[in-house]
Amino acid sequence: xxRELELELExxxxxxxxxxxxxxxxxxxPHRRLRMSDLATAVGLSRSGLSRLIDRLVHEGSIERAExxxxxxxxxxxxxxxxxxxxxxxxEAHAAALRRLFLDHFSAAELRxxxxxxxxxxxx
Amino acid sequence: xxRELELELExxxxxxxxxxxxxxxxxxxPHRRLRMSDLATAVGLSRSGLSRLIDRLVHEGSIERAExxxxxxxxxxxxxxxxxxxxxxxxEAHAAALRRLFLDHFSAAELRxxxxxxxxxxxx
DNA sequence: CAAGATTGAGGACTCAATCTTT
DNA sequence: AAAGATTGAGTCCTCAATCTTG
Numbered sequence: 001x002x003r004e005l006e007l008e009l010e011x012x013x014x015x016x017x018x019x020x021x022x023x024x025x026x027x028x029x030p031h032r033r034l035r036m037s038d039l040a041t042a043v044g045l046s047r048s049g050l051s052r053l054i055d056r057l058v059h060e061g062s063i064e065r066a067e068x069x070x071x072x073x074x075x076x077x078x079x080x081x082x083x084x085x086x087x088x089x090x091x092e093a094h095a096a097a098l099r100r101l102f103l104d105h106f107s108a109a110e111l112r113x114x115x116x117x118x119x120x121x122x123x124x
Numbered sequence: 125x126x127r128e129l130e131l132e133l134e135x136x137x138x139x140x141x142x143x144x145x146x147x148x149x150x151x152x153x154p155h156r157r158l159r160m161s162d163l164a165t166a167v168g169l170s171r172s173g174l175s176r177l178i179d180r181l182v183h184e185g186s187i188e189r190a191e192x193x194x195x196x197x198x199x200x201x202x203x204x205x206x207x208x209x210x211x212x213x214x215x216e217a218h219a220a221a222l223r224r225l226f227l228d229h230f231s232a233a234e235l236r237x238x239x240x241x242x243x244x245x246x247x248x
Numbered sequence: 249c250a251a252g253a254t255t256g257a258g259g260a261c262t263c264a265a266t267c268t269t270t
Numbered sequence: 271a272a273a274g275a276t277t278g279a280g281t282c283c284t285c286a287a288t289c290t291t292g
Binding site: 101102105106110113114117120121 | 225226229230234237238241244245
């Protein structure tokens with residue numbers, strides 16, 4: 001399913017699922033910024049993997065890097081106005097694809113059951 | 125889950141999940157052989173991706189290539205004795221990891237429900 | 249020309265090594 | 271020495287182009 005979702009998003013909005021997730025996580029974080037390590041964990045990438053993905057997004061203009069005041073080792077990824085725009089442009093396509101490929105196949109009760117099943121195998 | 129399963133298999137038996145799946149599919153096919161295209165579909169890889177994976181497995185000795193008598197364009201992947209051995213060596217670790225990471229979390233009824241849920245989103 | 253398979257080029261990811269700061 | 275982040279090297283995958291046969 002997630003592969004199909006990715007293909008759908010990519011063809012409709014020209015955005016990859018992982019990029020969407022990165023923009024989404026940043027958008028809902030305080031000041032639209034997150035430490036590199038925290039963001040890596042949030043989207044399921046290694047530190048180095050995220051570092052290279054952010055390189056690409058900086059190059060595209062969706063994200064900027066910012067230094068950390070209280071810890072000079074640290075670095076933030078910060079969503080730019082263009083990044084917010086890009087996220088919002090793809091939100092609807094993402095939601096529609098998710099509904100069509102996954103959510104529409106289940107009742108509310110089934111979705112609750114599925115959700116509890118998923119929790120059980122989390123982190124195992 | 126499948127990522128954890130992969131890590132488990134790889135650390136215990138030194139085999140990747142995708143390699144295991146390839147050996148498994150070949151083992152249950154007639155004459156332990158399959159056309160490259162069919163095998164690619166069965167394990168969810170592109171033709172080129174499978175071609176390169178088979179290159180590695182041939183190099184390791186688990187698989188041989190064979191020509192197709194009735195269609196000279198075609199090519200078979202054939203499991204070698206060493207390949208059968210390798211598959212059997214990792215079967216138990218695979219089953220144990222699958223139980224521990226996934227199956228043990230559910231009752232028989234829940235597994236039936238999950239199975240029907242999965243069928244609904246197949247191919248969508 | 250279409251189909252089966254492989255190869256060339258390039259993308260995205262990981263591990264290990266490195267640099268900087270704590 | 272340990273932690274945050276990046277970089278170097280290598281793996282695995284895909285798309286497009288190619289070669290061979292139907």
